[in-house]
Amino acid sequence: MTIEKKGAGEILLAHGGGGLLSRRLIEEVFLNAFSNKYLAPLNDQAVLSVNRSRLAFTTDSYVVNPIFFPGGDIGRLSVCGTINDLAVGGARPLYLSASFIIEEGLAFDELGRVVKSMADTAREAGVEIVTGDTKVVERGKGDRLFITTAGIGVVDDSVDLSPSLIRPGDVIIVSGTIGDHGIAILTHREGIRMEAPVESDCAPLHSLAADMLKASGGGIRAMRDPTRGGLSSTLNEFAGSCMCAMVMDEDKIPVLETVRGACEILGFDPLYLANEGKLVAVVSPDAAPPVLEAMRRNPLGRDAAIIGAVEAKPGGKVLLETSIGNRRIIDMLSGEQLPRIC
Numbered sequence: 001m002t003i004e005k006k007g008a009g010e011i012l013l014a015h016g017g018g019g020l021l022s023r024r025l026i027e028e029v030f031l032n033a034f035s036n037k038y039l040a041p042l043n044d045q046a047v048l049s050v051n052r053s054r055l056a057f058t059t060d061s062y063v064v065n066p067i068f069f070p071g072g073d074i075g076r077l078s079v080c081g082t083i084n085d086l087a088v089g090g091a092r093p094l095y096l097s098a099s100f101i102i103e104e105g106l107a108f109d110e111l112g113r114v115v116k117s118m119a120d121t122a123r124e125a126g127v128e129i130v131t132g133d134t135k136v137v138e139r140g141k142g143d144r145l146f147i148t149t150a151g152i153g154v155v156d157d158s159v160d161l162s163p164s165l166i167r168p169g170d171v172i173i174v175s176g177t178i179g180d181h182g183i184a185i186l187t188h189r190e191g192i193r194m195e196a197p198v199e200s201d202c203a204p205l206h207s208l209a210a211d212m213l214k215a216s217g218g219g220i221r222a223m224r225d226p227t228r229g230g231l232s233s234t235l236n237e238f239a240g241s242c243m244c245a246m247v248m249d250e251d252k253i254p255v256l257e258t259v260r261g262a263c264e265i266l267g268f269d270p271l272y273l274a275n276e277g278k279l280v281a282v283v284s285p286d287a288a289p290p291v292l293e294a295m296r297r298n299p300l301g302r303d304a305a306i307i308g309a310v311e312a313k314p315g316g317k318v319l320l321e322t323s324i325g326n327r328r329i330i331d332m333l334s335g336e337q338l339p340r341i342c
Contacts, residue, residue: 018228018274019333041162042237044085044224047155054157056091058082059150065340067114067145069188071181071199074147075117077276077342080204081227082151083125087206088223088279090161090213091153096122098132098149103142114145125204127151159213163241163282165221170310171288172246175208175279175295176201176303177254178231182273183262185341192266196258201277208300212281215294219287225279227342229333232271234280235318236332243315248308248330250322271320272333274341282310 015021031039038046045058060081067074079096086093098118102111122129180201187194205225212220226234231253235246255270263270277300283291288306295301308321318330 013339014334016228017333017339018233021334022228023332041164041241043089043162045089045091045153047089047091054155054159056086056089056153056155057150058085058089059148060085061146061148062342063143063146063340064185064342065143066185066189067110069200070184070197072202072276073114073117074145075114076121077200077202078147078149079118079121079125079127079129080202080276081225081342082149083127083204083206084225084276084279086151086153087204087209088161088225089153089155090159090209090223091155091206092210093125093127093151093153093204093206096127096129096149096151098129098147100132100134101142101146101148102134102136103144104136104139106144111145114147121204125206158218160218161220161222163222163238166238166242166244166282166310167221167284168244168310168312169285170221170282171285171306172235172248172308172310173281173283173288173292173295173304173306174231174254175205175281175301176277177256177259178226178275178278179255179259179263179268179270179273180278181276182230182268182270182338182341183259185274186266186268186338187262192262194258194262198256198258198262201275203277203300205277205279205300208295208298209279211294211298211301212291215290216283216287217290219284220291221282221284223279223281226275228274230270230272230274231280232269232318232330233332235330238282239316239318242310245311245314245316246308246318247311247327248318248320250320252305252307254303254305254307268337271330272337274338276342
């Protein structure tokens with residue numbers, strides 16, 4: 001086993017950051033043990049055939065700190081995150097489960113706020129939370145509250161999404177400004193006051209994804225919600241799957257001025273910051289105009305933009321065409337700029 005270790009075989013915080021160490025952990029421990037055809041693609045969801053129906057199945061855990069933040073909370077985040085993992089696989093989300101690990105001492109009213117937020121978000125999205133589990137751990141052992149959610153959705157027979165389908169000439173589209181969630185968590189966590197506070201973009205994306213699929217005529221190759229590790233990690237995963245180059249135009253990537261300013265002051269790069277209400281899609285050149293138009297008609301895609309294209313070489317790389325006209329490689333981070341972000 002070649003996972004980078006601290007001391008005698010310790011897991012590092014960076015192994016949960018969505019970067020290279022996360023990838024190695026998944027491939028060398030979990031994928032090696034659980035290997036099967038459904039897990040092998042390492043998508044955000046598995047698409048299963050059950051009685052001639054196609055079901056998408058996903059699960060995720062949420063350990064965000066703090067549990068309440070501008071624009072959301074751990075409850076809304078857990079519901080939106082699971083819905084979005086189904087949606088970017090082309091599924092219509094139907095049912096969720098929710099499991100709670102509660103630290104002794106958490107206030108009843110705080111837990112109630114989180115649960116109400118989950119219920120409100122599920123109703124907003126038209127899904128139901130139908131099963132779950134609750135555990136309580138000793139004071140000091142759980143950092144207030146952790147939530148795990150799983151979800152099931154239905155995938156239409158006409159939908160076929162996979163990064164392996166990406167081809168040179170395809171177009172890269174993002175649904176809106178990047179880095180909002182990461183900066184919202186960071187500034188709130190550290191008590192940093194900004195003239196124009198940034199709110200998390202936390203939102204369920206299934207309606208946006210459905211509009212895109214309807215408009216695409218089958219031209220969407222792959223979709224992903226760029227959460228941990230941000231846009232850079234998602235595009236690096238795409239590039240590794242199709243062995244093409246993902247080339248972004250720096251001037252076309254939408255970033256809020258408040259987010260850009262915070263990144264410059266604090267030394268962060270918005271390309272690596274988590275998002276919780278955005279998606280990135282790679283689309284055939286013919287499908288790009290109608291998909292972009294459909295996205296901009298949806299409130300969650302009004303700032304959608306074409307940010308680049310797929311090229312044949314250098315295979316497996318992500319490149320950024322900068323404002324001054326040169327190109328630089330955008331690598332996947334080893335860990336993550338901000339831990340405990342989702």
